[in-house]
Amino acid sequence: MKTRFDAIIIGGGILGVSTAYELAKAGLKDVCVIERHYLASGSTGRCGGGFRQQWSTEANTRLAMASVKRLEGIEEELGYQTEFFQGGYLILAHSDEDVEQFNKNVAMQQRLGLGVKTVTPDEAREIVPFLDQTKIKMATWCPTDGHISPFLLTQAYANAARRLGVEIHLWTTVTGLMKKSNTFFVMTDKGPYECQKLFNCAGSFARSIGEMLNVEIPVDPYRHEILVTEPVERLWNPMVISFGVGLYSRQEKNGGVVMGMGDPNEPVGTYVGSSMHFMYEMSRRFTTLFPKLSGLRIVRQWAGLYEMTADAQPILGPVDEVENFYQANGFSGHGLMLAPAVSQLLAELVTTGKTSMPIDDLHVRRFRGARTFHREKSVV
Structure with missing residues (x-):
């Protein structure tokens, strides 16, 4: 060897x-x-397999934009199917503080050349049906964000x-x-x-x-948990993120709805077991935004690590x-x-x-x- x-x-x-x-x-x-x-x-x-260009810092935004440009031709370059799909990212604002920060983010992102915009609650509902638009004040939308199989x-x-x-x-x-x-x-x-x-x-x-x-x-590791539901008919294409509620969610190609969250009380460590607390808390958060989807049945949950810097x-x-x-x-x-x-x-x-x-x-x-x-x- x-x-x-x-x-x-x-x-x-x-x-x-x-x-x-x-x-x-x-x-x-x-x-x-x-x-x-x-x-x-x-x-x-x-x-969760998502990729997005909507960030609050220029460094992350520039890196993400360059990555998406690469990903758009990656299957041809590498000669392999990756389930690359640009279904967009819808990021939800719930408070006046969110609105102020999101407007700053979008201004910076647009200055760097990203095709992103703010949308009203009703417009957000058109992009993601089943969303309870009364829970948000606005959202940001970038159609070239998406997801890929890791x-x-x-x-x-x-x-x-x-x-x-x-x-x-x-x-x-x-x-x-x-x-x-x-x-x-x-x-x-x-x-x-x-x-x-x-x-x-x-x-x-x-x-x-x-x-x-x-x-x-x-760099310190923190557990983040995630789950997927049974496959259902097509509900929406984008990844949905709420920093206020604290979740992300998208629908997989086969119809399962993936959703994940982090726990602010999670200690530093490399444990990646699953918890009952996560399943109940994730369900509560998800149905806060999607009350009509409360009947979805969970089929699997797991956990991974975020390698966090300060x-x-x-x-x-x-x-x-x-x-x-x-x-x-x-x-x-x-x-x-x-x-x-x-x-x-x-x-x-x-x-x-x-x-x-x-x-x-x-x-x-x-x-x-x-x-x-x-x-x-x-x-x-």
């Missing part, structure tokens, strides 16, 4: 495999992904990466890291590896990977402490929708020394000694 590579990527989720593909595409020949379980076994495979997109990138010579080593756990001179030594339960460039795409475990090289990566924005690029140790983590629940752009930018940075979009503001040093942050507000 080959164990010496130009680059090793820790993590076989969407960030790991897309970064591997982009590095190989950019000319880096010896690339390896190390994953302790199977592809998309972490947060990627447990997410499993199929991950597999598409993995297949394309392998065609370019990337090796993907599954069921391999990283147990230690060390750097001597210009070489990283990656210790695993299958034996040691060596590389010149190392990428931390370990998601909710990014902090522990950083600690192996005495680098603080301030400002709910990702950590990208190198670190000051260890040369050639690159980060792509801390996506705060939105790695799937930002991965197509982020992986391309990382490949640009490594192979050319510059990026087509500025990412300096997302360097981990922004957290070193800082007490206040420009936080992303559009997180559910």
Whole structure:
């Protein structure tokens, strides 16, 4: 088994495999992904599958817009069906504070060239039938947002990466890291590896990977739960988000209604079991907005992890402490929708020394000694 590579990527989720593909595409020949379980076994495979460009910070908006542009041609590029569908995102405002923030968001998004607009409660009801429009003051609507299968997109990138010579080593756990001179030594339960460039795409475990090289990566995992109902006739196409009520929901291709939420009282940790509290609370929140759908029957529930940073924005690029140790983590629940752009930018940075979009503001040093942050507000 080959164990010496130009680059090793820790993590076989969407960030790991897309970064591997982009590095190989950019000319880096010896690339390896190390994953302790199977592809998309972490947060990627447990997410709701949505992608959106409606954010409160310019950094997330720019990354998301670039990602959607990539996704629009990704099936042709990678030669694999991904269930990519631009059904839109409808984001609901319930308070005067929401309205003020959403108007600021839309103004910024439109300035960046995004096709987004505000809509009235009645217009929102036309976009999403069954919505109780009396519960909202307005909404924002972007028809080019949508959803995609996280499993199929991950597999598409993995297949394309392998065609370019990337090796993907599954069921391999990283147990230690060390750097001597210009070489990283990656210790695993299958034996040691060596590389010149190392990428931390370990998601909710990014902090522990950083600690192996005495680098603080301030990412903390929090459980977020999700469920799906029985398949029913077509109700609506968009993803619906309410930051005020605290939920997101969309209908799958087969008719099941997916919905999820986060608990503000959830402790830091990697536990991904399901809870009865979630099922009851999720049902209450959903029927607040969709009272006529109270008869939907739940068939399955599960949980995943949001890898949160203090400002709910990702950590990208190198670190000051260890040369050639690159980060792509801390996506705060939105790695799937930002991965197509982020992986391309990382490949640009490594192979050319510059990026087509500025990412300096997302360097981990922004957290070193800082007490206040420009936080992303559009997180559910």
